[in-house]
Amino acid sequence: MSPGAVLEVHGVSKDFGALQALSDVSFAVRPGEVFSIIGPNGAGKSTLFNVIAGLHAPSRGRVVFRGEETTGLPPERVNRRGLAKTFQITNLFPEISVYENVRVAAQSRAGISGRVASLWRLPDVDPEVMDLLRAFDLQARRDELAENLSHGEQRYLEICLALATRPTLLLLDEPTAGMTPGETQAATALIRSIAADRGLTLLLIEHDMSVVMGISDRVAVLHFGEKIAEGTPDEIRRDPAVIDAYLGGADD
Numbered sequence: 443m444s445p446g447a448v449l450e451v452h453g454v455s456k457d458f459g460a461l462q463a464l465s466d467v468s469f470a471v472r473p474g475e476v477f478s479i480i481g482p483n484g485a486g487k488s489t490l491f492n493v494i495a496g497l498h499a500p501s502r503g504r505v506v507f508r509g510e511e512t513t514g515l516p517p518e519r520v521n522r523r524g525l526a527k528t529f530q531i532t533n534l535f536p537e538i539s540v541y542e543n544v545r546v547a548a549q550s551r552a553g554i555s556g557r558v559a560s561l562w563r564l565p566d567v568d569p570e571v572m573d574l575l576r577a578f579d580l581q582a583r584r585d586e587l588a589e590n591l592s593h594g595e596q597r598y599l600e601i602c603l604a605l606a607t608r609p610t611l612l613l614l615d616e617p618t619a620g621m622t623p624g625e626t627q628a629a630t631a632l633i634r635s636i637a638a639d640r641g642l643t644l645l646l647i648e649h650d651m652s653v654v655m656g657i658s659d660r661v662a663v664l665h666f667g668e669k670i671a672e673g674t675p676d677e678i679r680r681d682p683a684v685i686d687a688y689l690g691g692a693d694d
C-alpha cells in the first residue's frame with residue numbers, strides 16, 4: 443500500500459461484543475512525520491492505538507510496522523521492534539525516583555523489565571538517562587519520587603520512559619490532557635522539537651485542536667470507528683464531513 447511507510451494499518455476493525463469500535467480503518471505513516479488521530483469521544487482512537495501497540499488483537503485487518511507484520515504480536519515484542527506508547531508499556535513506578543524510573547525503562551531495551559530491573563545496572567545508560575531528563579527539564583527533580591511530581595511533570599516523565607526504549611515510532615495518547623493552556627503550548631513545542639532532533643516518527647491522539655493543527659504534518663479523523671477524512675491540517679479544517687462530525691461548525 444505504501445512503500446517506505448513506518449506504519450501501515452490495513453482494514454483494521456475491532457469489535458467489543460456487539461459494539462464495532464473500529465471499522466475498516468486504513469492509513470500509513472511516513473518516516474519522520476507527525477501524524478495525528480482526532481475524533482469525538484468514543485470514536486475509537488485509543489482502541490486504534492491499542493491495536494497498533496499489540497494490546498488488542500484486531501477482529502479483522504492487519505498492522506505492518508517497519509515492513510513486517512505485527513498483527514497479534516504481544517506489546518513487549520512490538521515495543522522491542524521500536525514502537526513505544528506512553529502510559530501502557532512503560533508505567534511509572536510511583537515509589538522510586540525520577541532517575542530510576544528512566545533508568546529502568548532504558549534497561550528494558552535489553553529485555554530486563556519490571557521491578558526486578560531496578561536491581562540490575564547496565565553500564566552506559568546513565569548519560570542517556572541524564573540527556574532525557576535534561577530534554578524535559580526534569581534534571582533538578584532526578585532524586586524526587588515519581589509520585590511527588592506535578593501532573594505536567596509526570597506526563598513528561600512518561601514520555602521520557604517511552605523515549606528511553608529508543609523507539610522509531612512513538613504513540614502519544616493525549617499527552618497534554620489535564621495541562622493548562624500555557625503548559626500545553628510548551629509541551630507541544632517540546633515534543634515536536636525532541637521528535638525532530640531524534641528523527642522520531644510521532645503518532646498522536648489529541649483533543650486540543652490548536653495543538654493538532656500546529657504540530658501535525660497529516661491528520662486522520664475517526665468518527666464512530668470509521669475514518670472519515672485524512673489530509674494536511676488545512677485540508678482537514680476545510681473538510682465538510684469533519685466540520686459536521688467533529689468541529690461542530692467551529693470557526694477555527
Ligand SMILES: Nc1ncnc2c1ncn2[C@@H]1O[C@H](COP(=O)(O)OP(=O)(O)OP(=O)(O)O)[C@@H](O)[C@H]1O
Pocket residue numbers: 458461463481482483484485486487488489490
Ligand atoms: N476494552 C473494551 N471493552 C469494551 N468496550 C470498549 C473497550 N475499550 C473501548 N471500548 C468502547 O469502544 C469505543 C471506542 O473507545 P475508545 O476508548 O477507543 O475511544 P476514544 O476515541 O479513545 O475516546 P476518548 O476521546 O473518550 O478517549 C467506546 O464506545 C468504548 O466504550
Ligand SMILES: [Mg+2]
Pocket residue numbers: 487488489
Ligand atoms: Mg481515548
